[in-house]
Amino acid sequence: MRWALLLLMLLAAPLRAEEVVLGLSRDQVAISTNFDGSEIILYGAIKREEPIPAADPLHVIVTVSGPLAPVTVRRKERRFGIWVNVDAVDVDAAPSFYAIATSGPWNEAISDTEDLRHRISIPRAIRSVGAPMSVAEPQAFSDAVIRIRKENGLYQLDEGGVELRQSTLFSTEIDMPANLTEGDYAIRIFLTRGGEVLSTYETSIDVSKVGLERWLFELSREQPLIYGLMSLAIAIAAGWGASAAFRLVRSG
Amino acid sequence: MQIYLPIAEVSVNAFLLLGLGGMVGILSGMFGVGGGFLMTPLLFFIGIPPAVAVATEANQIVASSFSGVLAHFRRKTVDLKMGTVLLVGGLVGAALGVALFNYLKSLGQVDLLVRLCYVVFLGIIGALMFVESLNAIRKTKRGKPPARKKHNWVHGLPFKMRFRTSGLYISVIPPLVVGVLVGVLAAIMGVGGGFIMVPAMIYLLGMPTKVVVGTSLFQIIFVTAFTTLLHATTNYTVDMVLAVLLLVGGVVGAQIGTVIGARLQAEQLRILLALLVLVVCGKLALDLLIQPSELFTLGTEGAH
Numbered sequence: 001m002r003w004a005l006l007l008l009m010l011l012a013a014p015l016r017a018e019e020v021v022l023g024l025s026r027d028q029v030a031i032s033t034n035f036d037g038s039e040i041i042l043y044g045a046i047k048r049e050e051p052i053p054a055a056d057p058l059h060v061i062v063t064v065s066g067p068l069a070p071v072t073v074r075r076k077e078r079r080f081g082i083w084v085n086v087d088a089v090d091v092d093a094a095p096s097f098y099a100i101a102t103s104g105p106w107n108e109a110i111s112d113t114e115d116l117r118h119r120i121s122i123p124r125a126i127r128s129v130g131a132p133m134s135v136a137e138p139q140a141f142s143d144a145v146i147r148i149r150k151e152n153g154l155y156q157l158d159e160g161g162v163e164l165r166q167s168t169l170f171s172t173e174i175d176m177p178a179n180l181t182e183g184d185y186a187i188r189i190f191l192t193r194g195g196e197v198l199s200t201y202e203t204s205i206d207v208s209k210v211g212l213e214r215w216l217f218e219l220s221r222e223q224p225l226i227y228g229l230m231s232l233a234i235a236i237a238a239g240w241g242a243s244a245a246f247r248l249v250r251s252g
Numbered sequence: 253m254q255i256y257l258p259i260a261e262v263s264v265n266a267f268l269l270l271g272l273g274g275m276v277g278i279l280s281g282m283f284g285v286g287g288g289f290l291m292t293p294l295l296f297f298i299g300i301p302p303a304v305a306v307a308t309e310a311n312q313i314v315a316s317s318f319s320g321v322l323a324h325f326r327r328k329t330v331d332l333k334m335g336t337v338l339l340v341g342g343l344v345g346a347a348l349g350v351a352l353f354n355y356l357k358s359l360g361q362v363d364l365l366v367r368l369c370y371v372v373f374l375g376i377i378g379a380l381m382f383v384e385s386l387n388a389i390r391k392t393k394r395g396k397p398p399a400r401k402k403h404n405w406v407h408g409l410p411f412k413m414r415f416r417t418s419g420l421y422i423s424v425i426p427p428l429v430v431g432v433l434v435g436v437l438a439a440i441m442g443v444g445g446g447f448i449m450v451p452a453m454i455y456l457l458g459m460p461t462k463v464v465v466g467t468s469l470f471q472i473i474f475v476t477a478f479t480t481l482l483h484a485t486t487n488y489t490v491d492m493v494l495a496v497l498l499l500v501g502g503v504v505g506a507q508i509g510t511v512i513g514a515r516l517q518a519e520q521l522r523i524l525l526a527l528l529v530l531v532v533c534g535k536l537a538l539d540l541l542i543q544p545s546e547l548f549t550l551g552t553e554g555a556h
Contacts, residue, residue: 031256032256033255033256033493034253034254034255034256035254035256035263036254036256036263037263071550071551072360072550072551073548073549073550073551074360074548074549074550074551075547075548076544076547076548076549077547078543081541082364082540082541083540083541083542083543083544084361084364085360085361085363085364085549088360140548141548144546144547144548144550145550147546147548148546148548148549148550149550178254178256178262178263179261179262179263180261181261209258212258212493213256213258214258216258216259216492216493217258217259220258220259220484220488220490220492221488224484224485224488225481225484225485227484227490227492228480228481228483228484228485228490229481230492231311231480231484231490231492231495232311232314232477232480232481234315234492234495234496234499235311235312235314235315235318235477235480235495235499236314236315236318238315238319238496238499238500238503239314239315239316239317239318239319239320239322239499239503240318240319240322241503242319242503242504242506242507243318243319243320243322243323243503243507246507
């Protein structure tokens with residue numbers, strides 16, 4: 001079995017004539033108290049054993065994807081004169097953050113079939129298995145996820161955002177907004193030529209709360225009663241403190 | 253200066269929160285109300301998730317009510333016995349309110365419930381207060397003292413109890429019912445409920461005005477403290493960083509507001525408060541009536 005695998009790899013090697021070597025400006029994003037968004041700089045080179053093929057130009061596509069989580073999408077309708085939520089669709093898995101940067105126009109960078117296979121574009125990155133039969137337009141619900149998250153800067157498509165020099169060196173910047181959730185953010189890099197994926201490279205970056213943020217968040221989940229009592233103690237101390245301070249000011 | 257709130261998971265400007273806390277604090281000190289009915293909608297507007305806004309606001313009210321009740325204890329204007337009866341009702345109401353809140357959250361209707369509660373109660377209280385204070389001003393201009401009804405149907409109910417500080421001998425049922433209602437509202441709306449309890453104590457129970465504010469603050473501390481604990485242990489939605497920023501602004505503002513309030517006339521104050529309540533109510537009602545620009549909303553609850 002192992003020999004067969006090794007043989008396969010040897011056979012496959014010449015096909016992967018162009019490969020990615022990647023560097024990251026940082027390998028983790030720390031959400032501290034004064035966290036106000038972040039940017040990651042990705043830079044890399046394309047390693048090749050042969051001269052650059054003269055055919056179609058090379059393209060680089062970079063995606064950064066937050067952890068997948070189910071999302072409940074609700075639609076409002078007018079009932080009895082006011083706008084209320086009438087139906088809901090569960091989108092099974094949508095990334096909390098998804099950014100794509102390409103080195104050229106989307107249509108030139110990748111073909112539709114390759115996009116389908118690797119789930120690169122934003123609509124393909126969202127997985128929705130089935131909506132209840134009662135819902136008329138299930139597509140409108142996953143479109144809503146994309147639309148709302150694009151407005152919040154959580155989903156981004158930056159065509160031409162990757163700078164590619166001499167088909168060898170590339171770099172790009174991904175802006176991460178302040179309303180990030182924690183988790184492992186998957187980074188994927190695709191090398192394409194004529195819309196076909198030549199090679200892929202995957203790594204990840206860790207986004208996590210640190211210090212006070214980490215401590216409060218964990219306390220609130222693991223010891224909710226102590227957390228609640230602590231909030232009350234702070235509230236009562238602040239109330240008493242302010243009252244006492246102002247009495248001093250007025251009498252003094 | 254941006255600050256990342258660990259539970260709400262959004263980043264907001266710290267000075268904006270301090271300013272909001274201070275402004276609402278000044279108003280609450282001027283009018284003798286908790287200010288929760290103003291703060292919670294304001295938190296919605298700046299993008300705090302409604303569940304976090306409601307739970308955290310309950311925590312902040314504990315601070316402002318505690319600061320207020322100390323002054324009333326010194327003046328001996330707290331009816332502890334009446335406060336305890338109201339409190340028993342309040343705790344039952346708060347537990348019911350949090351259960352209702354969690355049930356509607358699973359249906360996806362919690363936003364609607366909170367907003368509807370606001371529109372209905374703010375509308376009723378604002379209108380009543382406005383009419384009442386207009387009448388009072390007219391009467392004082394004619395030179396007649398404002399008359400208060402001494403006896404109504406409330407005094408005919410059983411289980412009578414003597415409340416010495418308030419000088420009352422009435423049934424415990426009305427204060428219990430008032431307590432339950434305020435408890436439910438406190439849990440659902442993230443308010444202390446002072447704006448409902450104060451009129452109910454004056455007009456329904458016939459308590460003397462001077463003990464009403466102190467007694468309602470006394471009861472509010474415990475009900476909102478209980479609500480905070482329930483939200484913290486069942487929904488994990490109390491954001492301590494948000495609460496601290498709001499209450500620092502709030503307690504300072506409340507003390508300033510008390511000084512301003514002492515220099516204005518009671519009727520003028522009440523009309524101003526009534527107008528304020530009606531403005532907030534109108535804004536929330538418009539949001540429900542006008543077609544929203546985005547018909548879809550995203551939730552992470554997942555559960556059905």
